[in-house]
């Protein structure tokens with residue numbers, strides 16, 4: 001059940017990460033769906049700051065390296081911040097059989113790149129693979145992201161952008177716990193058929209978005225650089241500094257919803 005749609009085209013995004021589409025929807029397990037821009041905002045929790053995750057609190061960041069926090073966008077419910085760890089990740093895996101076909105090997109390479117990116121980010125925020133898709137906080141699919149279309153307001157023509165390689169979307173929902181919490185679920189789609197290096201670069205970048213870095217760096221050496229590069233840079237000090245600043249902000253995510 002999708003309710004509020006929110007589409008944003010990042011000004012400077014182009015090429016590889018062209019047109020990050022933000023799909024936001026808010027739905028409740030019981031009762032009528034509410035839009036994020038809400039007719040009834042009173043049921044949403046007030047924004048508050050969560051304690052800094054221990055995995056970030058124990059770091060001694062190199063502040064001289066700087067950050068790109070000024071490029072990070074908030075959402076209708078505040079910054080995208082996880083507060084329950086480990087964050088549960090479901091990823092597509094090839095079917096379990098002894099298969100030496102080229103397509104099977106390519107799927108395996110895709111999976112290995114995804115696992116590498118998960119291990120890289122796990123240093124900063126704990127992540128754990130789950131086999132049950134229903135439990136996933138972050139879902140990673142081996143799928144070509146759909147082409148977004150938008151109407152040019154000046155001409156009325158439909159624009160179809162170039163094919164995307166990767167995309168991350170978020171969706172808000174209320175947990176079935178007592179009390180229910182406002183939570184989010186991320187869906188990452190990474191196209192099959194990229195080289196292992198390009199797959200690793202793409203998934204590292206998209207996982208950064210899914211962990212809360214909802215914006216792009218202007219510096220090429222950062223994982224969240226807005227454009228595709230030939231290299232696959234490791235997570236930089238600036239990426240980590242930005243992540244820490246995001247997790248120091250207030251959010252409505254992870255806090256109890258008022259009972260209606």
Ligand SMILES: [Zn+2]
Nearest residue numbers: 017020205209
């Ligand atoms: Zn991006």
